Amino acid sequence: MNALLIDDSRLARTELRHLLRAFPEVEVVGEARHADEARALVQELQPDVLFLDIHMPGQTGFDLLASLEGPTPQVIFTTAYDQYALKAFEVNALDYLLKPVSESRLAAALAKLRPPELAATAPPPLPTAAPALPPLAAHDQVFVKEGERCWFVRLADIRLFEISGGATRVYFEQHQPLIPRTLQQLEARLDPKVFFRANRQQIINLHWIAGIEPWFSNTLKIKLREGPEVEVSRNQSGLFRELMSL
Template sequence: MRTLIVDDSRLARTELRHLLGAFPDVTVVGEARHAAEARELLTTVRPDLLLLDIHMPSETGFELLASLEAAPQVVFTTAYDEYALQAFEVNALDYLLKPIQEVRLAAALQKVQARLAPAEHRPAVVAKPAPEAPALSTLTEQDQVFVKDGEQCWFVRLAEVRLFEINGSYTQIYFDQHRPLIPRTLQHLEQRLDTRTFFRANRQQIINLNWVESIEPWFSNTLKIRLRGGPEVEVSRQQSGRFRELLSL
């Protein structure tokens, strides 16, 4: 389990590294003193796990996560207990209070191993390069993204997102009962998403093919698709032809 430690305290980083030495399956691949340093390391060391402090200079741990397009598994390590609810609202796997006890660390690592086990044969979910970088890797349905909308935050696996839809200068994403807005264009998302799973239905919408519930003919040789959990999506004439070829209809 490749682990990145992010904490502004040198003593805290040293103590965590010492504690992790008791777990042979854990490899510390780097340390960061603040969010900017962590952001750089995430693109190069490709960790499975982020041991993340909350209070740091310039940016908090939550702000670091909000700046990432995708993130590894996260366990918060902090001296403050008042952020526990917020941590679990973003689907962090655990929340360890300093001084960290080895038994609590062991329990947290077991949770991480359980989460990673089904995906042990695929690359870890990591932060991707900035959009203008020349080599952008594809985001698959197994990747998870951090979404922040106002005061609410989520870690969302792309497999759970059934629809991306233009909403003004933002994109609205549909998962569970939520519809937060993200500061990404649909064109940017189309370039990043795996075309085996995500299909551009029209100028306004990208659908997750695994969420298609029914397909019916519509006007002018187009198609109308109903997604599980809604809504209905009208496929443009050009894309209807591509959709039929894709599914051999």
């Protein structure tokens, strides 16, 4: 995969180039400081993927994409601003990485890249066994979508994941959207030092605990800040005591 780095910051381009050395399947074929320079390099080099900043002198990253003629390379945004995440996904960006970019988030973004021969066609069929994605840290931000509504939210701000029917309800701020994920899928990616499987139906954020009290049959009941009370199963109550005790 040939990549073009587009960012007005030389330091940001250098750091990203350094991170990409850990991924031999990606070759950096050029760098651009602004949209005009990038436009010429896209035409000349025909890269497979753009690592694209948003705020640059002159035109923005969105302006650049709108001006490209012919097949558009796949796009991974790299920016210091989180308020453009929804717009980024509206233009079919593969991912939206906040600076400073971490190696784990970069790996997750690169896992979404399609081979060049498939990039301009419909997405390939889903494999029978999806590759394992890297774990997420509490400070990472995730894209949450329910119907036509979208959010870009820090994992640290999510206080509860709860099974609801065949989906999982996500509790953050005043929102409770449903996402098509199982608790098992989420648990595999969440930091166990922050998120705890309280029972078969719920995963709680330990940082949102407001109170704990003994409950029936040697179990526990946990009160979350701005959230519901959660009954911890007997087995998990024992594990919780073990994990949280000195």
